[in-house]
Amino acid sequence: MPLQIMKLAVSAALDIDTVPTVDRFFNIVTEPVTGAGTLTIAADDFMTDTGADGATLPELTADNSYLNVYVNGVLQMDDLIAYTPGGTGVGQLIITVPADSTVIADTPVVLEITNFAPTSEATITT
Numbered sequence: 001m002p003l004q005i006m007k008l009a010v011s012a013a014l015d016i017d018t019v020p021t022v023d024r025f026f027n028i029v030t031e032p033v034t035g036a037g038t039l040t041i042a043a044d045d046f047m048t049d050t051g052a053d054g055a056t057l058p059e060l061t062a063d064n065s066y067l068n069v070y071v072n073g074v075l076q077m078d079d080l081i082a083y084t085p086g087g088t089g090v091g092q093l094i095i096t097v098p099a100d101s102t103v104i105a106d107t108p109v110v111l112e113i114t115n116f117a118p119t120s121e122a123t124i125t126t
Contacts, residue, residue: 013123018116025054025111032104035097041109043091057084057091057113064116069095072107083111 025046033039046054060067060083067083069076082094093111097103 009126011125014120015123016118016120018118021115021117023058023113023115024049025057025113027109027111029103029105029107029109032102033097035101036099037097039095039097039103039109041093041095041111042088043086044088046093046111056087057093057111058115059085060113061115061117064118066114068110068112069093070108070110070112071095071103073110 025048027041027046029039043057044053044055046057048054067081069081076095080096080098082096084090084092084094086092093109095103095109
Protein backbone atom coordinates (compact mmCIF):
# COMPACT_ATOMS: atom_id res chain seq x y z
CA MET A 1 0.00 0.00 0.00
CA PRO A 2 1.40 3.46 -0.88
CA LEU A 3 2.01 6.17 1.75
CA GLN A 4 -0.80 8.63 2.38
CA ILE A 5 -1.62 11.62 4.60
CA MET A 6 -3.87 10.71 7.51
CA LYS A 7 -6.26 13.41 8.71
CA LEU A 8 -9.28 13.80 10.92
CA ALA A 9 -12.72 13.60 9.36
CA VAL A 10 -14.32 16.76 10.78
CA SER A 11 -16.83 19.21 9.42
CA ALA A 12 -17.95 22.48 10.99
CA ALA A 13 -20.67 25.03 10.40
CA LEU A 14 -20.79 28.50 11.92
CA ASP A 15 -23.97 30.56 12.25
CA ILE A 16 -23.36 34.27 12.96
CA ASP A 17 -26.08 36.84 13.65
CA THR A 18 -25.09 40.51 13.94
CA VAL A 19 -28.24 41.71 15.85
CA PRO A 20 -28.10 45.49 15.19
CA THR A 21 -30.11 47.99 17.21
CA VAL A 22 -30.57 51.33 15.48
CA ASP A 23 -31.68 54.49 17.29
CA ARG A 24 -32.34 57.72 15.40
CA PHE A 25 -32.73 61.15 16.95
CA PHE A 26 -33.91 64.33 15.23
CA ASN A 27 -33.47 68.02 15.98
CA ILE A 28 -34.26 71.26 14.17
CA VAL A 29 -31.67 73.99 14.83
CA THR A 30 -33.41 77.03 16.33
CA GLU A 31 -30.60 79.61 16.16
CA PRO A 32 -27.91 79.99 13.49
CA VAL A 33 -24.37 78.94 14.44
CA THR A 34 -21.48 80.62 12.64
CA GLY A 35 -17.96 79.17 12.77
CA ALA A 36 -15.72 78.94 14.43
CA GLY A 37 -18.37 77.88 16.90
CA THR A 38 -20.19 74.92 18.38
CA LEU A 39 -23.71 73.60 18.10
CA THR A 40 -24.69 71.75 21.28
CA ILE A 41 -27.87 69.64 21.29
CA ALA A 42 -28.94 68.22 24.66
CA ALA A 43 -30.60 64.79 24.92
CA ASP A 44 -34.00 66.30 25.69
CA ASP A 45 -33.81 68.59 22.63
CA PHE A 46 -33.98 65.55 20.33
CA MET A 47 -37.06 63.59 19.29
CA THR A 48 -37.17 59.91 18.34
CA ASP A 49 -38.56 58.09 15.28
CA THR A 50 -41.97 58.10 16.98
CA GLY A 51 -41.89 61.83 17.70
CA ALA A 52 -41.39 61.19 21.43
CA ASP A 53 -38.97 63.22 23.53
CA GLY A 54 -35.41 61.86 23.11
CA ALA A 55 -34.63 62.26 26.80
CA THR A 56 -31.93 59.55 26.88
CA LEU A 57 -29.06 59.05 24.41
CA PRO A 58 -27.81 55.42 24.36
CA GLU A 59 -24.36 54.19 25.35
CA LEU A 60 -22.11 53.00 22.55
CA THR A 61 -21.21 49.31 22.78
CA ALA A 62 -17.41 49.03 22.94
CA ASP A 63 -15.97 47.80 19.61
CA ASN A 64 -19.49 47.01 18.31
CA SER A 65 -21.10 50.36 17.52
CA TYR A 66 -20.95 53.48 15.44
CA LEU A 67 -22.78 56.77 15.06
CA ASN A 68 -23.51 59.03 12.12
CA VAL A 69 -24.50 62.69 12.23
CA TYR A 70 -26.26 64.36 9.32
CA VAL A 71 -26.68 68.14 9.07
CA ASN A 72 -29.25 69.14 6.46
CA GLY A 73 -29.07 65.58 5.08
CA VAL A 74 -25.27 65.55 4.66
CA LEU A 75 -23.08 63.11 6.60
CA GLN A 76 -20.57 65.00 8.77
CA MET A 77 -16.88 64.27 9.43
CA ASP A 78 -16.13 62.35 12.61
CA ASP A 79 -13.62 64.91 13.96
CA LEU A 80 -16.39 67.55 14.07
CA ILE A 81 -18.51 65.43 16.43
CA ALA A 82 -18.42 64.91 20.20
CA TYR A 83 -21.03 62.53 21.64
CA THR A 84 -21.90 62.04 25.30
CA PRO A 85 -24.48 59.36 26.11
CA GLY A 86 -26.91 59.76 28.98
CA GLY A 87 -30.19 61.24 30.06
CA THR A 88 -31.51 64.76 30.46
CA GLY A 89 -28.79 67.11 31.66
CA VAL A 90 -26.06 64.60 30.76
CA GLY A 91 -26.39 63.31 27.21
CA GLN A 92 -25.56 65.64 24.34
CA LEU A 93 -24.22 65.98 20.83
CA ILE A 94 -21.69 68.72 20.09
CA ILE A 95 -20.95 69.67 16.50
CA THR A 96 -17.93 71.89 15.85
CA VAL A 97 -18.78 74.42 13.14
CA PRO A 98 -15.51 75.29 11.37
CA ALA A 99 -14.47 78.85 10.43
CA ASP A 100 -16.27 80.18 7.36
CA SER A 101 -19.17 77.72 7.88
CA THR A 102 -22.70 78.36 9.12
CA VAL A 103 -25.54 76.15 10.28
CA ILE A 104 -28.65 78.21 9.63
CA ALA A 105 -31.85 78.20 11.69
CA ASP A 106 -34.38 75.46 10.80
CA THR A 107 -31.62 73.09 9.64
CA PRO A 108 -32.39 69.44 10.49
CA VAL A 109 -29.79 67.44 12.44
CA VAL A 110 -30.09 63.65 12.52
CA LEU A 111 -28.13 61.49 14.97
CA GLU A 112 -28.07 57.79 14.06
CA ILE A 113 -26.63 55.27 16.54
CA THR A 114 -26.10 51.60 15.71
CA ASN A 115 -25.12 49.09 18.41
CA PHE A 116 -24.45 45.44 17.62
CA ALA A 117 -24.96 42.44 19.92
CA PRO A 118 -23.51 39.65 17.77
CA THR A 119 -24.15 35.98 18.48
CA SER A 120 -22.54 32.90 17.00
CA GLU A 121 -23.12 29.16 17.15
CA ALA A 122 -20.69 26.54 15.92
CA THR A 123 -21.72 22.98 15.00
CA ILE A 124 -18.84 20.52 14.75
CA THR A 125 -19.38 17.01 13.41
CA THR A 126 -16.74 14.32 13.75
